[in-house]
Amino acid sequence: MAIKPAKTMTLSDIARLAGVSESTASRALRDNPVINAQTRQKVQQIAADHQFKVNATARSLRTQKSHTIAVIILFDAKTQQAITDPFLLDILGVIADELTRQGYDMLLSSSKTTDKDWRSYYFDSKRADGLIIIGQGEHDERVEQLSNAGVPFVVWGAASGTEHFPVIGSDNRQGAQLAVAHLVSRGCKRIAFLGDIRHTEIEMRYLGYQDALQAAGIKAEPALQLNTDFTAQAGYLQTQQVLFNQLATLDGIFAASDAIAMGAMKALLEHNIKVPQQVALVGFDDIAMSAYCTPSLTTVKQDTHAGGKLLVAQLLSRINGNKATSQLLPVKLIERQSSLRSHTIAT
């Protein structure tokens, strides 16, 4: 029953078959009400019969709109690793769905591409109508430049307050504060922080960590604040390190991501340190695996669904000439086993 793999049809073919002009055919296909209902139906029928699809390229050229959004994933300049954190995948999926729902295509740019000048490559060349920039990027001057160039874009991350572009992101500071306050409430007094504060988001989590300590009257110890990359491996190695130095008294760890937390947990367990009895552990992100490691990981859940939708909504609003505004999304502490202990227990 399959219709022949029809040689590519153009609008002019359809017009000819329908016995109308190209303009009428074009209008009919776009449901322009000025076209007579019968004519419209006839044209649409013929187009459907021949599996005609508007040539997106020609349309884009004429309308000056690509109906495509470029999603750019920033990488750690140092590790240069490819998309790897499960959290990214999460939000990427939401964005993809939402863009599709809005009739936009999604151009995805990965590590190497970001060497290019995004503005030139995606925007000036008309490949995309706007940009969504994601990732635990460090301060990147390229982003600031974009905002001076009239390119519609939004960023997933943490607002520093000084930037001139819309940033959507979780309330990292509050999330961290919740997490660390939770550890404190479980009796932790010497709590390590694992994360790379050169990333704005992590910097915010670090501030939240300090907020909570201060609120509890605990003095922050620099030796417990470890610069840690975004990988389980980094979490593992840094935890070994801190254990080596602080073994006797460390009783809590706040990791800036679940991946880091899992690495940390591995190191703890290898040293026969009981989690959470001796050291309680909290992560950040609530990736799928967090519920299934042992002990399961207490963590801060980001609302990726709302985040993705908001990113898209704000960007499209910006593209349509309105303003896009920064927004902070609430987060939620998910308590699991890695911090499940009475606060009266001590080592």
Add this chain to the structure above:
Amino acid sequence: MAIKPAKTMTLSDIARLAGVSESTASRALRDNPVINAQTRQKVQQIAADHQFKVNATARSLRTQKSHTIAVIILFDAKTQQAITDPFLLDILGVIADELTRQGYDMLLSSSKTTDKDWRSYYFDSKRADGLIIIGQGEHDERVEQLSNAGVPFVVWGAASGTEHFPVIGSDNRQGAQLAVAHLVSRGCKRIAFLGDIRHTEIEMRYLGYQDALQAAGIKAEPALQLNTDFTAQAGYLQTQQVLFNQLATLDGIFAASDAIAMGAMKALLEHNIKVPQQVALVGFDDIAMSAYCTPSLTTVKQDTHAGGKLLVAQLLSRINGNKATSQLLPVKLIERQSSLRSHTIAT
């Protein structure tokens, strides 16, 4: 020092500024050797000064090539979940990098989009020059149809042998065989299989599982073969199930993915079953987290790097008029703690 956000320049602007015709300008920018070296340099200089970027849309229209590849991620029709398996992200990253390297853009399609007719949407409309289809898809008649429609595309998955399109994928059968033979060599006799064999790839792993059992003279027990979705949760629930029924004697589990394996591990540990002493466990994929769970997970590593490169290479070859051929990639068993026991130990 920033150059003004220059109003979009067109080729004709550049030509005028350089005092040459559009055709000369175009040729100069494309390094056409027929153009005088001085002219060429002058044009290129002017273009660079004004941050001129060729309008990709216009070029595509004229050349009839989009230089874009659509990557489509198939979903489980039942669970309808978004991209979630870390493994997908892995191979997606490789493909993205490789496409970029080859000068192609990547259009990513997620769940909802796949409701559409890919051929029409991506190919007929000239949005993409070719398709890469990824994911643990079940048999999907849409894919077969594509091959009759003259659309260049390649599939990541498992070749059934009867399909008429190029399939790149791991040697799932051998991988599973290695994994299960490994369990057998560790003394396992009653080995469960967790996976959804309606997915061709998983079906292959199931066959490998049977191969290994047969080679070891072990009779396969239907009660130990559990249909399991691609999630840690499914692995967890199914394992609870099998434990409930088979507690006394189950001594090994082969999970069709690492996510499933982690769910299984959780269930085992919750029942105070020692891994690997009482039940040894092997997964598939070698996702990043596998090395960092406790006990770390023995698994079968797929060569995503080679796979991604091959997918791209074969597709581009096909686009350039050559044939694309199916290929099976070798896999490797990664031994970690979840199966680390002497084969003489028994419960």
Add this chain to the structure above:
DNA sequence: TGCACTATTGCAATCGATTGCAATATCACC
């Protein structure tokens, strides 16, 4: 019957770059 007005449809320009072919300039060599 005549005129204004509305409903439809078509003409032709346009989006921006690429390219086959023709045109011109330059040069070597007899």
Add this chain to the structure above:
DNA sequence: GGTGATATTGCAATCGATTGCAATAGTGCA
């Protein structure tokens, strides 16, 4: 000086769809 070959450059068509404006047909009303 003449002739053919070679190096450069430009003209104009083309890719396929969209859209402002003009043209035509049809309708209602005086």
